[in-house]
Amino acid sequence: MVFIFGFHFDDQRLVKASLETFYGIGPKVSQRIMAxxxxxxxxxxxxLKNNTLMNLTADLTSMKIENDLRREVQENIRRLKDMGAYRGRRHAMGLPVRGQNTRTQIATARRLNKIERGGSGRVQM
Known part of the structure; x- marks a missing residue:
């Protein structure tokens, strides 16, 4: 077991896949970090050598990932709701935010926005 940024990873797991398990790191960012x-x-x-692991962990600590990034996204959504912006109201109602069709294709948006809103789903004006 290898310890990277507070998480244990199996020795046989790919470095790219293990980096992408962190919230906020996708394929492109993991590729840049590895390069x-x-x-x-x-x-x-x-x-990986211990020196490389230490450098990798130090690099990850300087990035905004995991809880810091989740908190920032939640704060941005809360800011939109408090302003009464259109996007904030759409988040609060659990509807698509970025102009997707609402008649037939909102199942994904309802599933994703349900986690973020936390309240009763009603818009306070």
Whole structure:
């Protein structure tokens, strides 16, 4: 087991896949991080040296990921709701925010926005 940024990873897991498990790190960002630390795209976590792991952890601590990023997203949504903006009202109602169709294709938006709103779903004006 290898310890990266407070999480344990199996030795046989790919470095790219383990980096992408963090909230806020996608394929492009993980590719840039690996290139910055000269890590091969198919490298396993168990094959990394301690020095590389320490540098990788230090690099991740300087980024805004996991709880910090989640908190920022929630604050942005709360700010939109408090302002009474159109996007904030759509978040509060659990409807699509970015102009998607509402007649037939809102199942995903309702599922995703339900987590973020937390309240009764009514808009306070």
């Amino acid at each position: 910055r630390h000269y890590i091969h795209p198919w490298a396993k976590v168990g094959s």
